[in-house]
Amino acid sequence: xxxxxxxxxxxxxxxxxxYQSKYCGVSQYLEAEISYVKNxxxxxxxxxxxxxxxGRIMKELAPFCRSIVGIDISRENVEFGRExxxxxxxxxxxxxxxHHIQLEASFDVILCLQNGLSxxxxxxxxxxxEVMALLSADGKAFFSSYSPNFWEQRVAWFQEQAEKGLxxxxxxxxxxxxxxxxxxxFRATTHSLEDMDMIGRASGYGYQVTEVDESSIFLxxxx
Numbered sequence: 001x002x003x004x005x006x007x008x009x010x011x012x013x014x015x016x017x018x019y020q021s022k023y024c025g026v027s028q029y030l031e032a033e034i035s036y037v038k039n040x041x042x043x044x045x046x047x048x049x050x051x052x053x054x055g056r057i058m059k060e061l062a063p064f065c066r067s068i069v070g071i072d073i074s075r076e077n078v079e080f081g082r083e084x085x086x087x088x089x090x091x092x093x094x095x096x097x098x099h100h101i102q103l104e105a106s107f108d109v110i111l112c113l114q115n116g117l118s119x120x121x122x123x124x125x126x127x128x129x130e131v132m133a134l135l136s137a138d139g140k141a142f143f144s145s146y147s148p149n150f151w152e153q154r155v156a157w158f159q160e161q162a163e164k165g166l167x168x169x170x171x172x173x174x175x176x177x178x179x180x181x182x183x184x185x186f187r188a189t190t191h192s193l194e195d196m197d198m199i200g201r202a203s204g205y206g207y208q209v210t211e212v213d214e215s216s217i218f219l220x221x222x223x
Contacts, residue, residue: 025153110139112142117191118188144217150215169183196217
């Protein structure tokens with residue numbers, strides 16, 4: 001497995017705290033991403049979420065689909081998540097590296113949300129092609145990144161996480177132009193509207209790029 005900052009530095013309890021933000025804009029951003037996906041579901045889909053953490057998104061979407069599988073690199077996240085999801089009979093959380101997905105099933109919907117393409121340190125054009133191979137015919141893959149319009153809220157949120165000891169101290173001199181840099185070496189990048197358009201075109205499939213709630217940029221690719 002590749003070195004993963006989140007696996008090494010955010011255990012499940014700390015990851016849970018990341019989403020307990022005092023900022024209303026952060027809560028709205030998190031809810032808007034889920035709502036955007038939910039509005040595209042018919043209730044019959046088999047869903048796969050990449051980098052699912054402890055299942056925060058899975059729990060919200062489980063009532064609106066046939067089944068949802070999440071994979072995460074962290075054993076502790078998955079163990080915590082299985083308890084978190086215990087009332088969701090159609091949800092399954094697996095320990096698996098999203099760089100090496102070993103699943104035989106195909107899925108109607110695949111999710112790589114909350115800046116997943118950047119957070120997982122993948123080559124996006126190649127990775128999207130790998131993800132598309134896991135989709136059933138007419139399936140859709142959802143990828144999201146942060147909107148530039150969310151920059152101030154994003155910096156405040158990351159500072160809040162640093163103050164809680166969930167991230168290293170933010171290097172404010174280096175934090176700019178959509179990139180948040182911590183003094184422990186962590187860098188959080190994004191993909192712009194133009195980046196997402198290029199990734200969509202490179203996939204070879206039909207796609208749509210949309211800004212959602214002035215906080216997220218979504219690329220939806222349809223097989």
